[in-house]
Amino acid sequence: MSTIYTSEHGRERIAQRYREHLATWPVPWEQRLVPTAAGETFVLVCGPADAPPLVLLHGSGSNTSAWRGDVSEWAAHFRVYAVDLPGEPGFSAPTRLALDTDACANWLDEVLDGLGLDTVSMTGMSLGGWTALDYVTRRPGRVEALALLCPGGLGRHRYGWLVKAVGLRLLGRHSVRDMARTGLGLTGPAAEPILDDVELVFTHFSARSGNLPRFSEARLRAVDIPVLVIVGERDALFDSAGTARRARLLAKGEVLVLPGVGHAVLGQAERISRFLRSR
Numbered sequence: 323m324s325t326i327y328t329s330e331h332g333r334e335r336i337a338q339r340y341r342e343h344l345a346t347w348p349v350p351w352e353q354r355l356v357p358t359a360a361g362e363t364f365v366l367v368c369g370p371a372d373a374p375p376l377v378l379l380h381g382s383g384s385n386t387s388a389w390r391g392d393v394s395e396w397a398a399h400f401r402v403y404a405v406d407l408p409g410e411p412g413f414s415a416p417t418r419l420a421l422d423t424d425a426c427a428n429w430l431d432e433v434l435d436g437l438g439l440d441t442v443s444m445t446g447m448s449l450g451g452w453t454a455l456d457y458v459t460r461r462p463g464r465v466e467a468l469a470l471l472c473p474g475g476l477g478r479h480r481y482g483w484l485v486k487a488v489g490l491r492l493l494g495r496h497s498v499r500d501m502a503r504t505g506l507g508l509t510g511p512a513a514e515p516i517l518d519d520v521e522l523v524f525t526h527f528s529a530r531s532g533n534l535p536r537f538s539e540a541r542l543r544a545v546d547i548p549v550l551v552i553v554g555e556r557d558a559l560f561d562s563a564g565t566a567r568r569a570r571l572l573a574k575g576e577v578l579v580l581p582g583v584g585h586a587v588l589g590q591a592e593r594i595s596r597f598l599r600s601r
Contacts, residue, residue: 325416325528326409326410326411326416326418326527326528327411327526327527327528328525328526328527328528329526331526332525332526332527333526335522335526336411336522336523336526336527337413339519339522340385340387340411340412340413343387343390344366344386344387346390347366347368347390347393348390348393348394349368349369349393349394349397350368351366351367351368352366352367352368353365353366353367354367354403354436354437356432356433356436356437357432357436358408358415358429358432358433358436359428359429359432360408360415360417360419360425360429360432361408361414361415361416361417362414362415363405363406363408363414363415363429363432363433363436364386364405364406364412364413364414365403365404365405365406365433365437366386366402366403366404367401367402367403367404367437368393368397368401368402368404369396369397369398369399369400369401369402370397370401371401372401373399373400373401374399374400374401374443375400375401375403375439375442375443376396376400376401376402376403376442376443376444376445376598377403377404377405377434377439377442377443377444377445377454378396378402378403378404378405378444378445378446378450379405379407379444379445379446379447379449379450379451379453379454380404380405380406380407380410380412380446380447380449380450381447381448381449381450381451381472382410382448382449382529382530383410383411383520383523383524383527383529384410384411384412384523385406385410385411385412385413386404386405386406386412387519388447389404391588391589391591392590392591392594393591394591395591395592395595396445396591396594396595399595399599400443400595400598403437403439403442405433407449407450407453408429409530410449411523411527418530421452421456421532421534421535422535424460426453426456426457427456427457427460427461430453430457430461431461434464440464441463441464441465441466442464442465442466443465443466443467443468443469443598443601444457444458444465444467444468444469445468445469445470445471445594445598446468446469446470446471446473447470447471447472447473447587448471448472448473448474448559448585449474449530449534451470451471451472451473451474451475452473452474452475452534454468454470454473455468455470455473455475455537455545455549456475456537458545458547458549459537459541459542459544459545462544462545462546465547466547466601467547467548467549467597467598467601468547468548468549468550469549469550469552469594469597469598470549470550470551470552470569471552471553471587471590472552472553472554472557472559472560472562472565472585472586472587473551473553473560473565474534474560475534475535475536475537476536476537476542476551476560476564476565476568476569477553477557477560477561477562477563477564477565477566477567477568478536478560478561478564479533479534479559479560479561480557480558480559480560480561497521498521498524498525499517499520499521501524502517502520502521502524503517504558505558505559505584505585506520506558506584506585506586507554507556507557507558507583507584507585507586508584508586513586516586537568539568539571542568542569542571542572543571543572543573545572545573545574545575546573546574547574548574548575548576548597548601549569549572549574549575549576550575550576550578550593550594550597551565551566551569551572551575551576551577551578552578552580552587552590552593552594553565553566553569553577553578553579553580553587554579554580554582554583554584554585554586554587555579555580555581555582555583556582556583556584557583557584557585558584558585559585560585562579563579566579576597578593
């Protein structure tokens with residue numbers, strides 16, 4: 323059993339839910355298993371074979387199924403490569419790469435090379451957004467355009483919601499689902515299927531600890547490709563105002579702050595598609 327799960331039973335329950343989502347994937351797809359120094363990487367590939375490549379990187383505590391509501395839009399215009407990050411509850415190796423080194427960039431080099439991709443566009447959310455931006459700063463020329471949803475590494479981490487939620491949890495007044503709802507800012511009937519997945523994962527998965535390294539002003543100013551940054555005004559995990567402010571250091575950056583939205587930024591597929599296609 324991998325140490326990123328609390329039990330073998332829990333790992334299988336998460337994997338089974340993932341397989342169920344893949345079975346209802348809205349467009350035809352195929353899988354690639356790319357060997358890397360960090361272990362095997364699972365990649366879901368869909369969209370026209372001759373379309374420009376778009377690489378998707380999901381957030382922490384998630385996997386490629388996070389994109390199932392967006393992929394139909396993107397697969398109509400791009401050859402989509404949805405990558406399971408290592409060390410997260412997907413089908414890639416359980417290896418957790420050191421975030422304060424070039425380990426993530428080296429891993430992505432191997433993934434892109436293994437897929438036969440030279441230059442690509444990228445879209446990432448949260449940890450995946452951090453991973454994409456880290457790659458862009460370390461590998462200039464390999465990414466043509468970048469779209470980031472609630473990315474880490476810009477605004478400061480927020481802990482107030484977590485302290486309160488853990489306190490209520492210890493008192494028996496807060497469930498894992500309640501904590502997920504608070505942390506992600508998800509409400510209403512449409513959020514329930516997403517919360518089902520988050521509750522399952524964080525009941526059986528040990529999340530990465532520690533802060534995501536923040537990018538220096540120098541690294542941000544050096545990025546010379548078009549970057550779209552979309553954040554929720556009420557992001558409980560990262561300081562969204564700080565994220566927006568520092569994103570404006572990007573020479574070709576566009577920043578959108580969504581009023582009333584939390585960390586889970588949903589329904590932006592068409593906006594991102596237009597941005598990437600216009601570059």
